[in-house]
Amino acid sequence: MTVDLFETTYKGKKVLVTGDTGFKGSWLCIWLKELGADVYGYALPPLTQQDNFVTTKLQSHIHHQDGDIRDKEKLVAYFKKVQPDFAFHLAAQPLVIESYHNPHYNFETNLMGTVNFFEAVRETSSVKVAVNVTTDKCYQNNEWVWGYREIDPMGGDDPYSASKGCSELITNSYTKSFFSKDETCHVASARAGNVIGGGDWADNRLIPDIFRAYTSKQALTVRNGNSVRPWQFVLEPLFGYLKLSEKLFRQGKTFSGGWNFGPGAFENFSVNDVVNELKKNINISVELPKSQEKLHEAGLLKLDITKAVNQLNWKPRLNFEQTIQFTVNGYLHELENSSNLYQSRVEQIKQYCNA
């Protein structure tokens, strides 16, 4: 089986993933499991029966603990019980629109959730590597044509982006204050773009909206059609997170700090491009919104991935057409034949590794 883009880093290791019931967390757990890790998850229960965690029956492959990331005592107790070697933090409120509707919950979850994660890491001496997953939206967005580099300032106008900028500052503060002299635990943060792939059914995201329109045979309403986003198949950033954590584990704190994982510099595609590419594969009709909700969202956002390409030996493995193809296949596996979806996710991981 070709899932070993890594050394034997994860084989037999305990890996704790917060947010394992979510889209990216569930895929990360499947990949880690295939790499031979003993996987532990901590998150709120899945939101719907459609979630990847449920449809892949992930709970029968890993250990999972229901819990709120804002509950520090419960999180710390779980870390102490598990004694993980690696910790990945993906439990978050991840939606821009939701952050406008409930900013207090958004900030509590994304700021204090990050603080609680690092407190749990500090209190658990077994942890050798901790990676906080944030987003491209953590940067102060100037709507310029260049990609943001890891040295650019943090920012964020909407509550989600601001909370992720803060999560980055918290990571930096914990790294400098508590882990810089600590030779046993190394810390980094990972910033990815718009991640797509089978198993994501979140509200107000383009691809889930497209497949909801496809299954219900209703017209798709497209917001912000000209917005350019760093579209990535879900395994691309996960490959980056796993590479980064491997480097931290093997080579230590030179790999601490922030890392961008996005598409190549010339892969600039808009919402309309995605819709048109998808229409080559599935039958959907599209309409413009009757009234546009006036909530600010970034129009142009690009990541500079030079650092990860040069220093982590990571690079995107799929071009735009392949990204859409992998995504369509992931949804169609689920919609047309979901009897052993876990295995079908494993097959996609193998295909990705061989791409």
Ligand SMILES: NC(=O)c1ccc[n+]([C@@H]2O[C@H](COP(=O)([O-])OP(=O)(O)OC[C@H]3O[C@@H](n4cnc5c(N)ncnc54)[C@H](O)[C@@H]3O)[C@@H](O)[C@H]2O)c1
């Ligand atoms: N999907 C994307 O396009 C994208 C892009 C960049 C960054 N990210 C980041 O990646 C991470 C995972 O995103 P996702 O797309 O998988 O989101 P998701 O909504 O599918 O999953 C979120 C996970 O966090 C958990 N969670 C949320 N609030 C919680 C709380 N209060 N306590 C405990 N668990 C809680 C959920 O239960 C779930 O397991 C997030 O940090 C998100 O900001 C996502």
